[in-house]
Amino acid sequence: MANEIHNFAFPEVQMSPSRFRHALSRHRITISKSCTNCGQCITLCPYHVYETGSKHPQVTFEHLCIGFACSRNDFFCVRRCPEKAIKVGLNPSFEILGDKRWPADLLSSTWHMAETGNIPHSSLNYKTGDSGGGFDRIRFIFPPDGASKISKSEISTAIELNRSDDSRPRVTIPIPLYLGGMSFGSVSIVTMLSRVRAAAALGTFCCTGEGGYPEELMPYDDNIITQVATGLFGVREETIKRVRIVEFKYAQGAKPGLGGHLLGDKVTPRVAAMREAVPGSALFSPFPFHSVYSVEDHKKHVDWIKETNRRALVSVKVSTPTDVDMVAVGSYFAGAHIVQLDGSYGGTGAAPDIAKKNIAMPIEYAVPKVHKFLVEEGIRDNITIIASGGIRTAYDMAKIIAMGANGVCLGTADLVALECIRCHHCESGRGCARGIATTDEELTGLMGLEWGTQRIINMYLAWRSQLINILSRLGMKNVNELVGRFDVIAHLDHLKGRDIHGELV
Amino acid sequence: MPLKYHIHSAPVSNRFPKITKSGVIAWEEGCLKCARCVKKDCVYKVYEKRDLDGRQMLDSLDSVCMDCFRCVQGCPNRLIQKGMNPTYKTLGDRYWTPEIITDLWFQAETGRIPVSGAGYGGPFSGIGFDAMWTDMSEIVRPTRDGIHGREYISTTVDLGRKLMMLDFDGTGEMISVPPPLVEIPLPIIFDLLPWSPPRERIIRSMLKAAKILGTFLIVRASDLEPDLIPYVSNIMLHLDRQLDSVDRNLIGTSRMIEVPYNEDVLSLQRAIKEINPSVVTVIRVSLDPGSSARVLDLTRAGAEVIHLCADEQGLEKAKEPLFIKDRMKEIHLRLVENGVRDQITLLAGGGIAMAEHMAKLIICGADALTIDIPLLVAMECRVCRRCKTGIACPVELEKIDPVWGSERIMNLMAGWHNQLLEILGAMGMREVRRLRGEMGRAMFFEDLEREVFAAMGKRS
Numbered sequence: 033m034a035n036e037i038h039n040f041a042f043p044e045v046q047m048s049p050s051r052f053r054h055a056l057s058r059h060r061i062t063i064s065k066s067c068t069n070c071g072q073c074i075t076l077c078p079y080h081v082y083e084t085g086s087k088h089p090q091v092t093f094e095h096l097c098i099g100f101a102c103s104r105n106d107f108f109c110v111r112r113c114p115e116k117a118i119k120v121g122l123n124p125s126f127e128i129l130g131d132k133r134w135p136a137d138l139l140s141s142t143w144h145m146a147e148t149g150n151i152p153h154s155s156l157n158y159k160t161g162d163s164g165g166g167f168d169r170i171r172f173i174f175p176p177d178g179a180s181k182i183s184k185s186e187i188s189t190a191i192e193l194n195r196s197d198d199s200r201p202r203v204t205i206p207i208p209l210y211l212g213g214m215s216f217g218s219v220s221i222v223t224m225l226s227r228v229r230a231a232a233a234l235g236t237f238c239c240t241g242e243g244g245y246p247e248e249l250m251p252y253d254d255n256i257i258t259q260v261a262t263g264l265f266g267v268r269e270e271t272i273k274r275v276r277i278v279e280f281k282y283a284q285g286a287k288p289g290l291g292g293h294l295l296g297d298k299v300t301p302r303v304a305a306m307r308e309a310v311p312g313s314a315l316f317s318p319f320p321f322h323s324v325y326s327v328e329d330h331k332k333h334v335d336w337i338k339e340t341n342r343r344a345l346v347s348v349k350v351s352t353p354t355d356v357d358m359v360a361v362g363s364y365f366a367g368a369h370i371v372q373l374d375g376s377y378g379g380t381g382a383a384p385d386i387a388k389k390n391i392a393m394p395i396e397y398a399v400p401k402v403h404k405f406l407v408e409e410g411i412r413d414n415i416t417i418i419a420s421g422g423i424r425t426a427y428d429m430a431k432i433i434a435m436g437a438n439g440v441c442l443g444t445a446d447l448v449a450l451e452c453i454r455c456h457h458c459e460s461g462r463g464c465a466r467g468i469a470t471t472d473e474e475l476t477g478l479m480g481l482e483w484g485t486q487r488i489i490n491m492y493l494a495w496r497s498q499l500i501n502i503l504s505r506l507g508m509k510n511v512n513e514l515v516g517r518f519d520v521i522a523h524l525d526h527l528k529g530r531d532i533h534g535e536l537v
Numbered sequence: 538m539p540l541k542y543h544i545h546s547a548p549v550s551n552r553f554p555k556i557t558k559s560g561v562i563a564w565e566e567g568c569l570k571c572a573r574c575v576k577k578d579c580v581y582k583v584y585e586k587r588d589l590d591g592r593q594m595l596d597s598l599d600s601v602c603m604d605c606f607r608c609v610q611g612c613p614n615r616l617i618q619k620g621m622n623p624t625y626k627t628l629g630d631r632y633w634t635p636e637i638i639t640d641l642w643f644q645a646e647t648g649r650i651p652v653s654g655a656g657y658g659g660p661f662s663g664i665g666f667d668a669m670w671t672d673m674s675e676i677v678r679p680t681r682d683g684i685h686g687r688e689y690i691s692t693t694v695d696l697g698r699k700l701m702m703l704d705f706d707g708t709g710e711m712i713s714v715p716p717p718l719v720e721i722p723l724p725i726i727f728d729l730l731p732w733s734p735p736r737e738r739i740i741r742s743m744l745k746a747a748k749i750l751g752t753f754l755i756v757r758a759s760d761l762e763p764d765l766i767p768y769v770s771n772i773m774l775h776l777d778r779q780l781d782s783v784d785r786n787l788i789g790t791s792r793m794i795e796v797p798y799n800e801d802v803l804s805l806q807r808a809i810k811e812i813n814p815s816v817v818t819v820i821r822v823s824l825d826p827g828s829s830a831r832v833l834d835l836t837r838a839g840a841e842v843i844h845l846c847a848d849e850q851g852l853e854k855a856k857e858p859l860f861i862k863d864r865m866k867e868i869h870l871r872l873v874e875n876g877v878r879d880q881i882t883l884l885a886g887g888g889i890a891m892a893e894h895m896a897k898l899i900i901c902g903a904d905a906l907t908i909d910i911p912l913l914v915a916m917e918c919r920v921c922r923r924c925k926t927g928i929a930c931p932v933e934l935e936k937i938d939p940v941w942g943s944e945r946i947m948n949l950m951a952g953w954h955n956q957l958l959e960i961l962g963a964m965g966m967r968e969v970r971r972l973r974g975e976m977g978r979a980m981f982f983e984d985l986e987r988e989v990f991a992a993m994g995k996r997s
Binding site: 050052053054055056060123124125127128129130131132133134162163164165166168169170173282283285286288289290291318319320324325326327330350351353354358359362376377378379380381382383384385386387388389390391392393394396397400401421422444452453454455456457458459460462465466469475518519521522523525526527532 | 558559562580581603604605606607609610611612613615618619620621640650651652653654655656657658659660661662670671672673674675676677678679680682891892893896897956959960962963964965977978979980985986988989990991992993994995
């Protein structure tokens with residue numbers, strides 16, 4: 033099986049440019065009237081920013097321009113233009129794009145990866161955000177050049193999800209990530225299917241979230257995780273039997289201790305039918321499971337699923353309270369194969385701001401606590417830790433693995449690949465104006481299924497090559513070697529003159 | 538079960554145009570006059586609802602735009618841009634940030650709690666209250682569903698001194714005399730304002746709100762006009778003059794009286810109690826590095842309530858000041874170690890700007906807290922502090938209608954109350970009294986950083 037996975041045929045990158053007329057870019061290029069349409073700039077630019085136009089060249093791919101950094105190149109169009117007609121400036125709109133966790137650079141570089149399958153060639157920061165702590169202050173310590181280099185083709189990024197010694201099947205995924213739950217209702221069917229199809233193409237999984245199992249998903253049963261959450265919306269014996277992994281959602285990092293809330297506007301007839309509810313009326317998922325008030329109750333839940341589907345693995349998604357380590361141990365002894373820790377800065381379709389910011393701890397604290405505790409308990413090798421809630425980049429993914437996770441679960445990054453700009457208005461009115469998190473028919477029509485699928489595939493292929501690069505620099509042949517390697521990372525605020533042998537990246 | 542405490546809220550409109558973070562700038566020059574202009578496709582109908590204000594710098598600073606950027610990306614000649622609103626950036630200061638101020642405005646206008654989509658977008662942590670997280674319950678501890686009203690979560694607190702035991706004589710009669718206790722349904726008291734334009738109408742707004750909410754407004758004896766006397770049961774009288782010069786009737790009918798700290802403060806407390814034995818006295822102390830010793834002495838000497846005051850940024854008076862939450866932790870723990878914490882009520886204020894600060898300060902040891910600037914912001918204050926130097930208030934706070942002002946404050950408090958229920962519910966707590974000093978149910982930045990990050994990068 034491991035060999036099979038090693039030879040897994042990853043899909044190809046296919047160029048998938050922005051679905052809007054102009055991609056958002058840091059730079060603004062203007063061509064003045066003195067342009068004679070000589071075409072020099074079109075020939076010069078290796079990034080294909082310009083296309084032929086009738087009166088003057090068209091600035092078609094402004095976002096691919098590397099800006100002022102280009103001035104050291106021979107092909108710098110501003111200098112080489114015989115009429116001095118080209119001007120490059122900063123785009124004022126770029127200033128209001130994004131936030132501290134997902135600054136404009138991170139959004140743009142993610143869009144770039146989703147479009148091209150490569151890291152951006154410009155100076156955009158694609159590794160960290162501006163949050164000033166956690167991942168954004170953690171760096172890899174790469175050994176000095178030449179110390180260790182592993183050939184990239186030898187490196188495996190596959191992980192095993194069933195690490196217990198029970199009789200259930202092995203489930204290996206060729207990349208250490210799968211896609212987290214976003215319910216039908218909170219996102220459009222096109223978004224949902226794009227994520228599922230991308231997961232299938234990449235040999236991994238995508239979770240349904242708590243909103244039922246639309247029939248369009250059925251061809252992808254083997255790549256679907258179905259979710260059982262507190263509202264039990266759309267949970268049926270038949271859907272539990274279809275899949276290879278069933279996930280219990282005890283809590284969500286963005287709103288720990290609080291229930292889910294789908295606003296009435298989003299409960300269209302189809303959403304209502306899927307959830308066996310009334311169209312137009314808001315739906316609450318209670319918190320918590322009122323059938324679980326102890327680890328013993330929790331075990332009954334896990335046993336129920338295991339009995340219903342005898343080949344399924346069970347995942348338990350929990351948030352990060354002070355005693356998150358005890359919760360993880362409890363989940364193990366209740367029989368879970370996977371414990372998913374969802375950090376407090378994770379995504380949501382709608383949550384009170386006070387909960388998103390203040391309740392429970394960021395994932396960067398929770399994973400090391402749980403990893404170390406499970407090691408001390410002697411059970412670390414028997415359970416898979418999946419980290420989620422605040423993983424934005426390939427670097428975040430690699431860092432959290434070094435901090436003790438086996439793999440990660442993503443959500444927001446997928447939506448950014450689909451050109452989410454994090455306006456934080458998923459919940460208002462007709463829903464997402466960009467047609468991602470909406471059930472409005474007209475808005476849903478803004479996005480095509482092939483395009484959406486390919487954008488997500490492209491992004492994760494770019495992530496995989498970054499991960500391989502990191503492993504190669506660290507001299508590791510297998511991503512499993514990276515788990516819990518606190519010695520290969522450092523936090524910039526805690527270095528204090530410590531001897532670091534290597535380059536901080 | 539006690540009667541459920543509920544704060545009525547209803548939208549109350551603004552008097553002045555909103556200051557939003559960004560605006561749309563659209564040029565006319567170069568317009569291609571497309572048959573179907575992108576402005577027509579706006580999901581939020583921004584261009585149809587345009588509310589232009591000639592005094593504002595940007596073309597359209599409407600609050601309807603939700604930053605979806607579709608018009609920016611869609612206009613063929615790139616004639617539409619989004620731009621940061623320079624006025625927004627200059628709101629408040631580093632502590633009272635534009636985000637906090639606009640958040641308070643939203644709550645005062647709508648009475649709703651701020652809810653948004655996507656994950657948290659702010660910094661990882663920060664100074665003061667941003668350096669801690671609160672706990673939640675999972676699997677082994679039940680949470681409480683307070684916000685949707687299915688379980689009752691009490692936010693009531695008692696103010697006053699408490700007996701640690703009751704004494705009885707040989708016949709079984711109780712000989713202990715319990716000190717007076719005042720109950721407020723929300724752990725918030727409205728404090729003296731650090732600054733404001735002429736405050737007659739402002740005080741009346743706050744007092745009306747305090748009355749409906751069932752809490753207190755601290756009013757200087759020198760500000761107490763005859764028309765405020767009907768509100769006396771919601772006034773905490775602040776003695777800013779000699780006891781002799783205040784009407785004895787007023788002392789006799791007050792439920793709470795605050796006195797500034799000095800060496801003889803307890804003899805003043807006794808003098809007040811002689812006039813009115815049922816009044817609860819509060820000693821107002823500025824927060825400084827000596828506070829814990831002073832609070833311990835006062836507690837042992839019979840003080841009932843101590844009100845600890847930090848500055849507008851939540852800092853104590855010192856060369857290297859501690860933040861209010863950190864000093865309160867020290868004070869609380871010192872009283873606990875000395876076995877006297879439950880005898881005294883601690884009020885704390887200064888730098889309380891958001892609902893989460895309330896929960897966090899209670900976790901750090903306060904029984905209840907006092908707020909000031911958020912009440913002004915509820916009434917559209919921009920925290921420009923021009924009034925301090927006598928310059929006219931840009932939002933004419935001195936002219937407000939007290940009914941309008943009280944409704945805005947009620948809305949804000951409704952929002953804060955609901956957010957407190959969210960925090961308590963997530964922690965599985967049924968009353969805010971139990972939250973006080975529960976530092977084990979919080980996570981502190983400095984502890985987690987040391988525990989998790991300090992050991993990284995060491996070669997084994």
